[in-house]
Amino acid sequence: xxxxxxxxxxxxxGKSSVGRQLAHRLAYRFVDTDQMIEQKAxxxxxxxMEEGGEKAFRRMExxxxxxxxxxxxxxxxxTGGGLPIAEGNADILKQAGFVIYLRTRPETVLERLxxxxxxxxxxxxxxxxxxxxxxxxxxxxxxYACHMAVDTDKKGLLELSEEIARNYSYFQRKK
Ligand code: S3P
Numbered sequence: 001x002x003x004x005x006x007x008x009x010x011x012x013x014g015k016s017s018v019g020r021q022l023a024h025r026l027a028y029r030f031v032d033t034d035q036m037i038e039q040k041a042x043x044x045x046x047x048x049m050e051e052g053g054e055k056a057f058r059r060m061e062x063x064x065x066x067x068x069x070x071x072x073x074x075x076x077x078x079t080g081g082g083l084p085i086a087e088g089n090a091d092i093l094k095q096a097g098f099v100i101y102l103r104t105r106p107e108t109v110l111e112r113l114x115x116x117x118x119x120x121x122x123x124x125x126x127x128x129x130x131x132x133x134x135x136x137x138x139x140x141x142x143x144y145a146c147h148m149a150v151d152t153d154k155k156g157l158l159e160l161s162e163e164i165a166r167n168y169s170y171f172q173r174k175k
Contacts, residue, residue, distance in 0.1 A: 005097055008083070034078075058082070106128070
């Protein structure tokens with residue numbers, strides 16, 4: 001397996017914050033698929049979805065996924081919450097590195113994202129219903145897509161990054 005850590009999970013699960021912390025701990029590069037897409041497109045995800053719909057954004061994710069395979073190793077890759085969902089993507093991610101699912105309860109997501117305005121899929125009324133609906137559908141896919149799941153609800157960034165680093169090192173030694 002490649003020397004990368006891939007973080008997957010729902011919006012608000014802490015992929016970017018934990019990822020930065022973990023990258024620092026491992027002395028790896030931190031990359032964020034949402035940021036890469038925004039940089040390449042020269043516009044925000046909200047704008048991409050507004051102009052071309054969710055389909056346009058998913059196409060960009062797909063293109064990016066192909067380029068991840070060829071990246072030099074030693075990255076912590078934080079992925080957009082919907083990236084592992086399309087068929088085939090989970091397997092590509094597993095080839096890209098050690099995949100960790102940051103498992104987070106809907107209540108925690110709601111709490112963390114209550115004031116958020118950057119996630120078009122949760123915009124508008126009844127955020128809780130949207131979170132629960134999407135999470136219910138995606139949960140089994142996240143579980144399938146990962147090498148290991150870590151519960152994030154009651155843990156801080158340091159604790160989480162330490163837990164992941166420990167398991168990553170164990171996993172590498174086992175191979
Ligand atoms: C999405 C999650 C977002 C972003 C986009 C769609 C999703 O990323 O990719 O708004 O489908 O769950 P985060 O998980 O980093 O919020």
